Amino acid sequence: MAAYFASLNPVALWNAAPGGIAQGLIWGIMALGVYMTFRILNFADMTVDGSFALGGAIAVMLMLKGVNPEIVLVVSFLAGLGAGFITGFLHTMLGIPDILAGILTQISLYSINLNIMGKANQAVPVGQVRVFFTSNIRYLGQTIALTLVVDVILIAIFYWFLGTENGSAIRATGINAHMSRAQGINTNRMKVEALMVGNALVSLSGGILAEYQGFADVKMGQGSIVIGLAAVIIGEVLAQLVAGKRLNFILRLSFTVIGAIVYYMVYVFVLWLKFPADDMKLLTAIVVAIFLAVPYFQEQKTSSFHGLKRRNAKLREAMRKAAEGDDVINDTAAEDERQEQTTETGKEAD
Amino acid sequence: MLELRHIYKTFNPGTINEKKALVDVNLTLEDGDFCTVIGGNGAGKSTIMNAIAGVWPLDSGMILVDGVDISGLSEYQRAPFFGRVFQDPMTGTAADMQIDENMALAARRGQKRGFRWGCTARERQTYRAMLSRLDLGLEDRLTAKVGLLSGGQRQALTLIMATMKKPKVLLLDEHTAALDPKTASKVLQATDQIVTENNLTTLMVTHNMRDAIAHGNRLIMLDSGHIIYDVRGEEKKKLTVEDLLKKFEEVSGGAFANDRMILSK
Ligand SMILES: Nc1ncnc2c1ncn2[C@@H]1O[C@H](COP(=O)(O)OP(=O)(O)OP(=O)(O)O)[C@@H](O)[C@H]1O
Ligand SMILES: [Mg+2]
Numbered sequence: 001m002a003a004y005f006a007s008l009n010p011v012a013l014w015n016a017a018p019g020g021i022a023q024g025l026i027w028g029i030m031a032l033g034v035y036m037t038f039r040i041l042n043f044a045d046m047t048v049d050g051s052f053a054l055g056g057a058i059a060v061m062l063m064l065k066g067v068n069p070e071i072v073l074v075v076s077f078l079a080g081l082g083a084g085f086i087t088g089f090l091h092t093m094l095g096i097p098d099i100l101a102g103i104l105t106q107i108s109l110y111s112i113n114l115n116i117m118g119k120a121n122q123a124v125p126v127g128q129v130r131v132f133f134t135s136n137i138r139y140l141g142q143t144i145a146l147t148l149v150v151d152v153i154l155i156a157i158f159y160w161f162l163g164t165e166n167g168s169a170i171r172a173t174g175i176n177a178h179m180s181r182a183q184g185i186n187t188n189r190m191k192v193e194a195l196m197v198g199n200a201l202v203s204l205s206g207g208i209l210a211e212y213q214g215f216a217d218v219k220m221g222q223g224s225i226v227i228g229l230a231a232v233i234i235g236e237v238l239a240q241l242v243a244g245k246r247l248n249f250i251l252r253l254s255f256t257v258i259g260a261i262v263y264y265m266v267y268v269f270v271l272w273l274k275f276p277a278d279d280m281k282l283l284t285a286i287v288v289a290i291f292l293a294v295p296y297f298q299e300q301k302t303s304s305f306h307g308l309k310r311r312n313a314k315l316r317e318a319m320r321k322a323a324e325g326d327d328v329i330n331d332t333a334a335e336d337e338r339q340e341q342t343t344e345t346g347k348e349a350d
Numbered sequence: 351m352l353e354l355r356h357i358y359k360t361f362n363p364g365t366i367n368e369k370k371a372l373v374d375v376n377l378t379l380e381d382g383d384f385c386t387v388i389g390g391n392g393a394g395k396s397t398i399m400n401a402i403a404g405v406w407p408l409d410s411g412m413i414l415v416d417g418v419d420i421s422g423l424s425e426y427q428r429a430p431f432f433g434r435v436f437q438d439p440m441t442g443t444a445a446d447m448q449i450d451e452n453m454a455l456a457a458r459r460g461q462k463r464g465f466r467w468g469c470t471a472r473e474r475q476t477y478r479a480m481l482s483r484l485d486l487g488l489e490d491r492l493t494a495k496v497g498l499l500s501g502g503q504r505q506a507l508t509l510i511m512a513t514m515k516k517p518k519v520l521l522l523d524e525h526t527a528a529l530d531p532k533t534a535s536k537v538l539q540a541t542d543q544i545v546t547e548n549n550l551t552t553l554m555v556t557h558n559m560r561d562a563i564a565h566g567n568r569l570i571m572l573d574s575g576h577i578i579y580d581v582r583g584e585e586k587k588k589l590t591v592e593d594l595l596k597k598f599e600e601v602s603g604g605a606f607a608n609d610r611m612i613l614s615k
Contacts, residue, residue, distance in 0.1 A: 161465075165458055168447075168468035172455050175444040182403070182442070183511075184429030184459040 004274075013272045018140050020268035024261030025147040026133070026208050027227060031235070031260045032158060032253065033080075033201030034228030040162065041174040041194040043091075046102030048228060050109025051083040051199040052221030055206030057113040060122045060216040069131050073207050080203025081196045083109060088192030113218045123215035131211040143212065150208075154201070155253045161197070162249070170194045202228070223281050226288055227263065233291040235259025352379040352402070352519045352551060357411035359401055359575075371397040373575040375411070379519065379551050384566035387555040388594070390606055393572040395555045396437075399523045402553070404428045415518050430460025433512030433550075435505060435525040442508030445497030449488060449507065452496050453477045456511035480510055484540060502533030506540055513544050520545065522554040526561075538565070559591045573602045 030052060037045035055076035062072045083105060090101035114120065124131075133143050161167045172180040173190040180187050202224070210216040239247055239255035263284075271277060301307060359372040371394050379385055389395050401408055404425040413421045415431050436442050443452050454469035454477075474492060482489040484506050488499075496504060505525055512520060522541065526534035542565060545552050556562050562569055569586050571579035571594070578601040581589065598606045 163468050164465045165463035165468045166465060168451060168455060169463045171447060171451075172444045175446045176441070179442055179444055180455075181426040182429055182432075182434045183455050184426050184461075185455070185463070186426050 007274070008272065013269065016268045016272060017265070018144060019135060020264040021261055022133075022135070022140060022144050022147060022212065023209075023267075024264035025144065025151055025257065026205055026212060027231060027264060028151050028205075028257030028260035029154060029208065030202050030205035030224060031228045031231035031256045032154060033198040033205065034225065035232050035253070035256050036158075036194055036198035036201065038229065038232060039174075040171055041191060041198070043098050043174070043191065043195065044102070045087065045195060045198060046099055046225060047083055047087045047105045047109075047195070047199055048102075048202045048225050049221040049223065050106035050113070051080045051203045052206035052209075052224045053113045053216070053218055054079050054083055054109050054116075054221075055203030055208075056210035056216035056220050057116045057122070057218070058203075059207035059210040060124055061116055063124050063131065063211070064122065069211060072211070073132075073204060076207030077200045077204040080200035080206075083203065084196035084199030085192060087199070088195040091195075092188035092191055110218060117216065117218065120219070121215060121217040124211075126214055131214075133208050133212040135212050135214070147208070151257050155250070155257065158253055159250050166193070223284070226281070226284055227260075230263050230284055230288045230291070231260035232256050233259070233288060234262050237291060237294065238262065351381055351414075351416055352553075353377070353412075353414040353417075354398075354402070355412040355414070357398075357401060357413070358409040359397060359406075360409055363409075371575050372401060375575070375577060377570070377577060379553065379568075381551055382549050383568055384545055384550075384552045385554070385568040385570060386562040386566045387553060387570055387572060388557075388559060388562045389572035390598075392574075394575045395572055396523055397575075398572070399434075399521050399553065399555060402519070403432055403434055403521060430515075431518040433515075433517035433520045435508045435512050435520075435522045437524040437527050439501040439504040439508070439528055442511070443496045443504055446495060448493045449481070449496055449499075450474050450477055450492040452507065453480075453511055453514065456514055459515045480514065481507075484510065500533075502529050502537060505529060505537050509537065509540060509544065513548060513550065516548055516550070518551065520550045520552040520554075522552065524555050524557055527557055541565075559594055563589045563591070563594075571598060571601075573598070578602060 030048070034045075034048060037043045037048075058079050059072045059076050062075060063069065067075075086108075087101050087105040090096045090104055091098055094101075096104065126136075132146055134140075135143070162171060169180065169185045170190045170193060172183070173185060173187045174194070177187045180190070206216075206221060209220070235255035235258055236252070238258060239251055242255075243251050266287075267280065270280070270283065275283070354375055354377040357372050357375040359370075361367070361369040361371055375394075375398065387395050387398070400406065402413060404420075404423060404427075408421055411421065412419050420428055420431065434442070444455070447455075450473075451469050454473060457473060478489045478492060481492075486503050486506055488503060488507065491499075496507065499507065505528075509525070525541075526537050529537060538561060541554070544550070552566065554566065556565075563586070567586065568580070568582040569589070570577050570581075579594075579597050595606050
């Protein structure tokens with residue numbers, strides 16, 4: 001045990017932290033995409049695992065061809081639009097259930113990504129290709145600043161978009177599709193649009209990550225839906241803690257990115273604790289399950305059959321005591337007294 | 351003017367659950383008609399409303415609005431012609447959006463939704479004025495989430511949303527059925543007021559026979575997908591609940607069965 005703690009090097013953690021922030025900021029873009037489909041559209045979109053790798057695969061191959069890094073990312077973004085469109089098409093035009101539609105696109109993207117790269121992974125020779133985002137420790141500060149700017153711009157556009165007539169229609173579709181149609185909204189089109197935008201953000205994020213780490217792997221998106229969800233959910237819990245009732249939409253979006261950063265800081269920390277990297281997905285799944293369960297249990301505390309039993313036990317106790325004490329009193333004044341007593345006994349029971 | 355011509359709709363055709371929900375229904379509503387609809391459980395009242403609104407396509411038949419056949423249009427494409435309020439207060443509004451945002455959605459019914467602002471400060475002022483006429487205190491809660499409102503408040507809001515952009519026909523499907531009697535009568539009062547002021551053509555399903563008689567200038571009774579009774583004008587004004595029950599037994603050869611309706615005799 002002592003040997004284990006002695007082997008932990010605080011300097012290593014300090015050195016790893018900036019990388020965690022950079023990754024968090026990059027995955028934050030992905031989380032915004034997940035926010036769009038999962039929270040706004042209320043659509044569990046499994047496409048993202050594939051579209052994330054799609055963005056990465058395209059970015060690496062274009063970089064190898066010597067294409068400008070800015071154009072590379074634009075193409076990644078556009079490819080994500082396409083991926084989202086396919087899922088939307090499968091769902092709205094062919095009537096395939098949401099999760100299955102996403103999985104079908106995801107699976108097909110696996111093959112497509114392999115075809116794009118020609119093999120399971122491709123690396124960009126370090127130093128030979130100009131990139132904006134790099135994990136090179138010398139430019140890491142620059143990368144973080146740049147990614148932060150990109151995130152802020154994307155949040156601003158996202159916020160603006162959802163405030164427009166079109167964005168409002170997407171939100172309404174996610175909340176109440178029936179009502180939306182009654183108000184003349186083409187809900188199918190809105191679903192496709194939201195899936196396109198969401199996956200475009202995810203794919204862009206994959207492209208930036210590929211630039212950042214200098215390679216893409218056909219499996220780089222595996223489980224990314226869970227990481228995206230983790231970011232969204234951690235962000236929501238934090239936002240609730242920090243902003244409480246004053247929580248507005250722009251804060252929600254910002255906290256989605258912050259959620260991704262927190263996730264990656266925890267990731268770095270857990271790795272630093274020498275937690276096997278292979279088990280990280282398990283850990284992530286557990287964290288997401290817990291955070292998803294929190295609101296459920298909070299609700300249960302105030303409204304569940306089991307909770308009612310407990311509350312009624314208290315009530316019975318209070319009534320019994322009140323009945324014993326009030327045998328002789330029958331007028332209305334006693335009513336107040338009884339109530340007081342009930343609350344008192346209620347407190348005692350607590 | 352709304353015309354239904356030879357409308358047929360069968361659910362689950364060819365199965366043991368086959369249900370002929372509408373059988374050769376014909377109905378013409380003149381502009382300004384306020385027609386109430388009554389009928390037993392499963393008579394097809396909601397089905398007629400859904401057929402008009404285009405929730406699903408008809409088996410056959412035509413629906414004409416001002417002489418133009420719209421039966422080939424999908425639900426959202428027809429929305430510009432109709433204002434709708436549903437039985438379930440949850441259905442007509444987006445719970446997770448603010449009151450003003452909901453109204454802004456309704457204000458754009460039938461318009462292209464582009465990249466202009468979804469709810470401007472100026473329109474908020476007009477919404478406030480509309481809501482204050484309801485006298486439910488909603489005008490001070492423009493930015494509250496609709497999910498926080500009571501059922502009656504939500505129905506009143508849905509009613510405003512259905513009529514703020516003047517519809518060719520207002521479709522009300524038991525929109526007071528889920529409300530307590532006091533709230534129900536308040537919402538009905540608001541309905542009457544809005545319909546008269548805007549001279550709206552209206553089709554209102556109700557489970558309350560007295561309401562069906564008291565409101566509007568026309569009444570139709572449905573039974574197993576048929577319109578079995580159609581009265582208007584002076585004749586309708588003189589109707590009593592007993593008349594209606596007798597009429598029903600006479601035409602359909604059985605006792606009137608509507609669990610909600612019998613209570614409200
Ligand atoms: N989507 C559907 N699929 C299958 N059957 C349906 C569907 N909608 C309605 N029906 C059936 O059609 C018949 C008419 O239903 P409808 O909802 O129009 O009745 P209603 O007159 O509105 O009755 P209620 O007073 O109970 O609201 C019923 O037998 C119902 O079961
Ligand atoms: Mg009905």
